[in-house]
Amino acid sequence: MTLQRLWNRGAIYLVLCAFAAFYLMPFYVMIITSLKPYADVNITRMWELPRGIYFDGFLEAWRLVSPNFRNSMVITVPAALISSLIGSINGYIFAKWRFRGADTLFILFLVGMFLPYQGILIPLVLTLQRFQLYGTVVGLILTHCIFGIPITALLFRGYYASIPNELVDAGKIDGCGFFGIYRWILLPISMPAFAVVLLWQFTTIWNDYLIGLVVLSNPRLAPINVAVQNIAGSWSVEWNVQMAAALIAA
Template identity: 45%
Template sequence: MSTSVTAPAPAPAAPPPPRGGLPWAHLLRLLAILFGVVVVLIPVYVLLITSFKGPGDASSARAWALPQDWTFTNWSVAWEALAPSIWRSVQIVVPATIISAMLGCMNGFVLSRWRFPGADLVFTLILFGMFLPYQAVMIPLMQMLLAVNVPSGVPSLVLLHVVFGIPITTLIFRNYFESVPHELIESSKMDGAGMLRTFWHIALPLAIPGFVVVLIWQFTNAWNDFLFAVFFSSPANGPVTLALNNLANGALLANYGVSMAGAVLASLPTLLVYILLSKYFLAGLMQGSVKG
């Protein structure tokens, strides 16, 4: 006589989570983000509305109020005052960013993939340049540039931004190349490719995300630099940060609208770079932070 065994009934499924309303933790997170955005955008709001105010309307008492009469005169005056220095900033930033990025890419590739005696010491010495306070080296830098007859203005600032950009670009590219699979480099060696050929045909095409990170970083730092501009240039041959300072502290001080319009014009290039490349910037940072 066979005995039948009855299978146990399946446990009832858990009820779905109740709908209607966000969890409190999620809601508090959204409120915190919204508060941070508002705090960040308050100065931007004051900056923009003041740039459209006339001399009598732009005052601390009416800082939050909209313009009584909207005017674009401030923008035209600011553009006439800053246009030459904006072009000089482009002449400084573009070559300095590209050259420092290329040198940092080569350094990072060699220090991460082509080990040689003393490589760690060389990397440490390069990184030491990141921790040097700029104020402590201004006088030696000035004496050195005068001794080698480097002209002030664009040539001096390009050279300085390249030199002081090498440590951070080397660090970023070294970390990035550490995430590249070793098999790619080893296979190129087995095929007979040397260091330069491996760099140009294998490493450089793979380093595009790293280049985006470095280019944005270097572009922003060089464009917003003021300390080097004060020491190694003048209002006649300096970048836009120096001209903006002279605009704010000059005869137009009473007209805050012109100063605010000039500040917006001076910040537009870096803002556009971030808007256009922010997605690739974050992707490059995340990819370079993962070690292979």
């Protein structure tokens, strides 16, 4: 390797390290602030390392958000599982059971991915109120399941499209119907797709703030991201507690 190539590669790595450091600066501030006592949290000393390791911020943050952490688990786990299962069935239909208008219907499914949540909040609230689900955990789980259908259907359709049609034809010859083919042939080989979709849905639902804030008006039922926002006081903010709570929620 010539000296010129070494210099070029070194310059590339230097630039990449600079970008990585710039990207990680907020995380650095969050971590060191959460480990400081409240008296040491100051904007002029924001970048300084803590004089010691103090977990008071984490203990106070956990006391404040632990009920909401459990709420997020109760909301996220079933919503991710249900939306992934529904998406797998939809993907199976669009990939292996072709019917007239399937492509048009699939495009309409994908339109749901581009609908801004802010634009459908009022119809969402009115619909949940109509079915007496507004302000309930079940209503929020149902909302996340419905909002997750487009992306989960897209991911599973792409996965099932790569599976040979001969497997489906063999199932039909053996007497399997619609659900038989799905249950005994496609579902057992869908674990890689389920892993990806579950991870995507879990992360998306866990990180949601807007829908949880709107649907659940009771702070005791709110997910953890809403609770983290509610920690901030009107006149002062205990930044060590706030940063610790943000790290717990992350």
